Amino acid sequence: MCCKRRVIPTHLNYNMLPVDIKQKQCKIIYIVRNPKDTAVSLFHYYRENPNLPGVETWAAFLELFLKGNVVYGSWFDHILSWEDHKNDENILFIFYEEMKKDLSKSIKKISTFLGINVSESEINHIAWKSSFKEMKNNAAKENCDPHKTICALTSNKNLVFRKGAVGDWINYFTSKQERVFDELFTEKMKHSELARHFEDYS
DSSP: OOOOOOOOOOOOOGGGSOHHHHHTTOOEEEEEOOHHHHHHHHHHHHHHOTTSOOOOOHHHHHHHHHHTOSTTOOHHHHHHHHHTTTTOTTEEEEEHHHHHHOHHHHHHHHHHHHTOOOOHHHHHHHHHHHSHHHHHHHHHHHHTOTTOOOOTTSTTSOOOOOOOOSSGGGGTOOHHHHHHHHHHHHHHTTTOSGGGGGGGGO
């Protein structure tokens, strides 16, 4: 019997993955995003999701984020759990900032990792369909269909594509918040090789 390829999205840290996934050496693509942008994105996600605790202000949410008292826990613990396996042959690390800069290049890297032959025209088409702008436009069309529940996790049942920008955190962090965050980052990520990647985006 032939098994079809499946894509299973998850936000779990490595230690929480089902044992079968680890034993079968399933191919895993781990997308890493700047923690400051992640915090801002998660803040807006909390505000749109009625199933999560309410947060009144950015300052209140950031305090929760720094303590790891948010869904899926500490960003630092999460990324470090995966970094321990950065050399595993079945795991590919992709940085969000690199995808935004050159999506086609990231698609080529992913297709090579998955062992899929993709033509240049197909890569360009995938890049177009996967662009933030195109996905946001498609979500807007889907959201207009009254017969569909597009997302069960938001208050209006709509998918949320806010900005997807790199560096939007600068519009939220005060100087003091940035300093506190950077100090924690330095402490938590002092032994991390991946930490170097964020030097250009902090």
